[in-house]
Amino acid sequence: EKGTYPHYMLKEIDEQPAVMRKIIQAYQDDKGKLAIDYNITEAMNQADRIYIIAAGTSYHAGLVGKQLIEKMAKIPVEVHIASEFVYNMPLLSENPLFIFISQSGETADSRAVLVAVKELGYKALTITNVAGSTLSREADYTLLLHAGPEIAVASTKAYTAQIAVLAILANVTAKFRNQEVEFDLVQELGIVATAMEALVDSKEQMEEIAREYLSVTRNAFFIGRAMDYFVGIEGALKLKEISYIQAEGFAGGELKHGTIALIEEGTPVFALATQESVNLSIRGNVKEVAARGAHPCIISMKGLQSEEDRFVIPEVHELLTPLVSVIPFQLIAYYAALHRDCDVDKPRNLAKSVTVE
Numbered sequence: 001e002k003g004t005y006p007h008y009m010l011k012e013i014d015e016q017p018a019v020m021r022k023i024i025q026a027y028q029d030d031k032g033k034l035a036i037d038y039n040i041t042e043a044m045n046q047a048d049r050i051y052i053i054a055a056g057t058s059y060h061a062g063l064v065g066k067q068l069i070e071k072m073a074k075i076p077v078e079v080h081i082a083s084e085f086v087y088n089m090p091l092l093s094e095n096p097l098f099i100f101i102s103q104s105g106e107t108a109d110s111r112a113v114l115v116a117v118k119e120l121g122y123k124a125l126t127i128t129n130v131a132g133s134t135l136s137r138e139a140d141y142t143l144l145l146h147a148g149p150e151i152a153v154a155s156t157k158a159y160t161a162q163i164a165v166l167a168i169l170a171n172v173t174a175k176f177r178n179q180e181v182e183f184d185l186v187q188e189l190g191i192v193a194t195a196m197e198a199l200v201d202s203k204e205q206m207e208e209i210a211r212e213y214l215s216v217t218r219n220a221f222f223i224g225r226a227m228d229y230f231v232g233i234e235g236a237l238k239l240k241e242i243s244y245i246q247a248e249g250f251a252g253g254e255l256k257h258g259t260i261a262l263i264e265e266g267t268p269v270f271a272l273a274t275q276e277s278v279n280l281s282i283r284g285n286v287k288e289v290a291a292r293g294a295h296p297c298i299i300s301m302k303g304l305q306s307e308e309d310r311f312v313i314p315e316v317h318e319l320l321t322p323l324v325s326v327i328p329f330q331l332i333a334y335y336a337a338l339h340r341d342c343d344v345d346k347p348r349n350l351a352k353s354v355t356v357e
């Protein structure tokens with residue numbers, strides 16, 4: 001039930017700090033250490049390459065998951081859109097492990113890949129919010145998101161839950177493989193949950209940004225580099241699916257290779273700056289679009305901020321920034337849709353789970 005909330009989407013955005021805490025708890029053993037099923041860690045360890053398969057927002061979580069697994073566990077990862085993989089399978093490694101990410105566990109495109117790889121005799125792990133869902137039943141292993149039912153068509157708390165579970169999977173696998181991880185993930189996820197609380201409390205500021213940037217525009221761009229690029233494409237998807245504003249996410253460095261031609265006087269450009277290594281270069285990209293008339297909105301992380309920034313998110317570990325930086329985009333999309341009188345929870349032409357290929 002959505003209780004006093006006007007929409008499920010807003011309720012589900014608000015639930016993210018509690019979901020984060022629930023996940024930390026669910027994946028801790030009785031000594032307070034992160035733990036997952038031994039068979040899963042073993043399968044991860046034996047894989048020479050991991051293939052993440054997903055659609056939509058779950059695919060965007062997979063892009064972040066690749067970074068987490070490669071950086072912590074040091075296993076190469078490829079991320080594929082399910083509907084592409086099924087018709088155009090890449091050359092596979094000798095010992096692949098497949099990870100399916102799906103909130104509903106019912107996405108037909110992902111299931112088609114699962115059926116195909118099971119026929120080839122490969123092992124599969126499904127990360128899903130729905131215990132007993134098709135993708136969960138048909139895979140060898142399952143990890144649950146513990147996000148609680150997600151009703152709004154636009155996925156919010158499932159995205160952050162997927163990234164948190166992928167971080168835990170990467171971390172536990174890293175330890176299993178004796179890879180050094182120089183931070184305590186339980187502690188860092190606790191910091192994330194606290195930061196999330198502050199962010200879901202920033203609704204007025206997000207509503208104001210939505211009003212200022214998105215009330216009348218026909219299009220909007222999201223730019224970022226590294227982790228911020230992946231969050232940018234998720235922010236663009238959120239905005240387009242519920243507000244019907246044409247939105248695209250781009251890697252900051254790609255702008256000059258074509259997209260910058262679309263920038264006109266007043267075009268909203270949302271830029272994320274949460275990564276120290278690319279802070280200067282993304283700010284350079286913002287200058288390039290601003291010089292061509294764009295209306296930039298920089299959202300940065302504490303410690304990397306500058307005077308021109310519109311909003312500063314609390315500091316979290318640099319590998320975990322998507323868990324927090326996505327929240328302003330979720331809220332901005334929500335308010336943009338609201339201001340434009342769109343049906344936030346049930347956008348046109350869309351279903352919550354896409355059970356046809």
Ligand code: M6R
Nearest residue numbers: 056057058102103104107154155
């Ligand atoms: O249930 P799934 O995670 O497999 O669904 C995948 C996509 O259909 C889903 O993420 C979709 O893109 C959402 N509407 C995005 O908000």
